[in-house]
Amino acid sequence: MxxxxxxLISAVLKDKQAHVLLQxxxxxxxxTHGDIWTFIRKYFEVNGSTPPVSLVVEKFRDFIPTEDIGxxxxxxxxxxxxxxxxxxxxxxxxxxxxxxxxxxxxxxDSLITSTSALxxxxxxxxxxxxxxxxxxxxxxxxxxxxQALGHVGIKTGLPGFDNYLPSGIMPGxxxxxxxxxxxxxxxxxxxxxxxxxxxxxxxxxxSLEMSETEVRNRVFTIMGEGLWSHRxxxxxxxxxxxxxxxxxxxxxxxxxxxxxxxxxxGEINPSVLRGKIDQYKPDFVIVDYLQLxxxxxxxxxxxxxxxxxxxxxxxxxxGEEVPIxxxxxxxxxxxxxxxxxxxxxxxxxxxxIAYDADWVLALGRGTNSDIIECAFRKNRNGFMGDFLVQVDxxxxxxxxxxxxxxx
Numbered sequence: 360m361x362x363x364x365x366x367l368i369s370a371v372l373k374d375k376q377a378h379v380l381l382q383x384x385x386x387x388x389x390x391t392h393g394d395i396w397t398f399i400r401k402y403f404e405v406n407g408s409t410p411p412v413s414l415v416v417e418k419f420r421d422f423i424p425t426e427d428i429g430x431x432x433x434x435x436x437x438x439x440x441x442x443x444x445x446x447x448x449x450x451x452x453x454x455x456x457x458x459x460x461x462x463x464x465x466x467x468d469s470l471i472t473s474t475s476a477l478x479x480x481x482x483x484x485x486x487x488x489x490x491x492x493x494x495x496x497x498x499x500x501x502x503x504x505x506q507a508l509g510h511v512g513i514k515t516g517l518p519g520f521d522n523y524l525p526s527g528i529m530p531g532x533x534x535x536x537x538x539x540x541x542x543x544x545x546x547x548x549x550x551x552x553x554x555x556x557x558x559x560x561x562x563x564x565x566s567l568e569m570s571e572t573e574v575r576n577r578v579f580t581i582m583g584e585g586l587w588s589h590r591x592x593x594x595x596x597x598x599x600x601x602x603x604x605x606x607x608x609x610x611x612x613x614x615x616x617x618x619x620x621x622x623x624x625g626e627i628n629p630s631v632l633r634g635k636i637d638q639y640k641p642d643f644v645i646v647d648y649l650q651l652x653x654x655x656x657x658x659x660x661x662x663x664x665x666x667x668x669x670x671x672x673x674x675x676x677x678g679e680e681v682p683i684x685x686x687x688x689x690x691x692x693x694x695x696x697x698x699x700x701x702x703x704x705x706x707x708x709x710x711x712i713a714y715d716a717d718w719v720l721a722l723g724r725g726t727n728s729d730i731i732e733c734a735f736r737k738n739r740n741g742f743m744g745d746f747l748v749q750v751d752x753x754x755x756x757x758x759x760x761x762x763x764x765x766x
């Protein structure tokens with residue numbers, strides 16, 4: 360199992376994902392590399408980052424990083440599987456020995472106790488005892504450490520949204536933007552992605568409606584904060600020297616910002632999305648938009664298809680420990696005014712999307728208006744309410760606005 364542990368430690372150092380192992384609580388299943396992991400964990404708790412490979416190699420001369428490795432989570436599951444198999448063999452051998460000695464009842468009790476503890480250490484299913492004070496104290500101490508290091512939920516800079524979701528957009532959450540066509544939901548989602556990027560997070564946008572060039576032009580417009588207009592960017596009316604200067608000052612040294620598009624006709628389904636998450640390790644994912652994504656499980660029934668997609672995205676957000684925002688279209692059936700803010704029941708094809716989501720933000724905007732009305736239709740981790748956002752799509756401006764100042 361030492362080879363598997365070496366691969367896991369190497370992957371963590373390569374991917375810079377110490378937080379993944381910290382949350383997985385692997386201390387009890389490491390047998391040969393526990394001292395290296397302890398060093399990495401303590402370094403992360405103090406510095407808020409994974410130590411460089413050179414420092415670990417210098418500290419532990421016998422450790423040789425493995426070159427041919429996969430993603431951190433792949434090797435984590437591999438280690439859990441090997442640990443489970445080896446430990447189960449030991450448990451069965453011990454129980455068999457007791458049975459041969461004539462201690463059947465003791466062997467059964469020992470077998471039940473040992474396998475239960477083993478399952479708890481290796482299972483991806485989490486359970487806690489709310490009366491366990493030690494566990495609660497450890498959890499809250501870890502939360503405080505993460506907050507002190509800046510590892511908190513993503514804030515949008517829009518007081519209306521941030522006040523209703525006080526902890527920010529957290530890993531594992533599935534959020535939904537719900538609106539009729541042409542309201543500006545894709546623009547607002549990209550604004551959220553840029554805010555995440557400014558906070559040191561690495562966003563990834565899955566664009567199923569626009570080309571990667573169009574998405575990039577919108578992102579540059581928002582990042583530029585009025586330096587240039589979306590119209591000029593789209594028409595190529597940009598001074599290259601100015602672009603290079605701006606890039607050097609504002610982009611270099613910042614996290615990566617990936618745009619994935621299928622405008623060449625390729626199919627993007629949840630399996631492809633998971634592969635891209637494993638490849639780029641994003642901290643924030645946008646799917647634009649949900650109804651255009653291909654399902655893993657094919658179905659001629661659109662309602663069933665959307666139900667499967669919704670559930671797969673929620674499980675992916677939890678499993679990959681990354682927030683996912685899915686943009687969803689509202690069905691215009693029996694609605695005369697498409698500028699209104701839709702309800703949960705108007706989610707296109709399936710209400711399951713709203714059921715699986717941690718929060719649903721519905722959007723509405725009048726014809727030629729620069730005001731987007733936003734309303735939380737569901738908020739599992741915060742409060743219900745509505746707010747306004749004043750937008751200038753051409754300049755990339757997004758401003759919170761009081762209802763009293765709407766007109």
